[in-house]
Amino acid sequence: MIEVRSLVKRFGPKTVLRGLDFSVAQGEFVALLGPNGAGKTTFLRILASLSRQSLGEVKIAGFSLPEQSAAVRRRLGVVSHLPLLYGDLSAEENLRFYGRMYGVPNLYARITEVLELVGLTARRRDLVRTFSRGMQQRLAIGRAILHDPEVLLLDEPHTGLDQDACGMLDEVLRQVAVRGRTVVMTSHDLARAQDLASRFDILTRGRIQASVQQSDLVVDGLLSFYRKTLEAGASVQREGRAL
Ligand SMILES: Nc1ncnc2c1ncn2[C@@H]1O[C@H](COP(=O)(O)OP(=O)(O)OP(=O)(O)O)[C@@H](O)[C@H]1O
Secondary structure, eight states: OEEEEEEEEEETTEEEEEEEEEEEOTTOEEEEEOOTTSSHHHHHHHHTTSSOOSEEEEEETTEEETTTHHHHHHTEEEEOSSOOOOTTSBHHHHHHHHHHHTTOTTHHHHHHHHHHHTTOGGGTTSBGGGSOHHHHHHHHHHHHHTTOOSEEEEESTTTTOOHHHHHHHHHHHHHHHHTTOEEEEEOSOHHHHHHHOSEEEEEETTEEEEEEEGGGOOTTHHHHHHHHHHHHHHHHHHTTOOO
């Protein structure tokens, strides 16, 4: 469903992604992990067609980015750091706008269902600019799943959510996964990632340094795998070997 080859992203003289390869099959739920500044958001923004690669090949559902971004966007749901909502529209109007853009069938019923799912039924007709940050995040999640996209991309989606909302999001993500959708989610919350994802990829120094399936995690789990990957990368760098 997602194929990335030799991806390079530069910001001026700074190279953030250095020949990154990444491949995700339909129905996989990949947690993309890595330290601050590793390039996770940069990578996700390229997949979401919010930013262009400097070099390399990116394909989603067989469509190439950036050339076929319109076809890709129809198949994507995105939760990014910016909620990408219209403050002067109500929650319902925001969803109606996106729903029409994506040609969602039975839109009114679907909006009702999604608002219920994200716990915003009581705020349905309120303007989004009157929402708290967490409520905006809830609505952004609702917008991302409204058209039942084949691929869901989420950049630290639990940030800013209270305990209830985190539980709601986990439930939404489990439902999405059960229905065979493909998910890529960045996170710093290893426990939560371990609970949700089927695969864990660790991005450091501009590449995927290690990847492990949920079923292959040993007893001491994801935290140990994560630490070992970062330590191995650091010792390679100390010895001056090319990664
Ligand atoms: N528009 C930009 N211009 C210049 N540098 C940028 C830009 N966007 C990101 N960077 C740099 O790219 C690097 C990777 O940033 P990115 O936000 O992708 O990391 P991240 O892994 O998502 O980090 P975090 O875990 O802190 O969210 C950082 O050094 C950042 O300063």
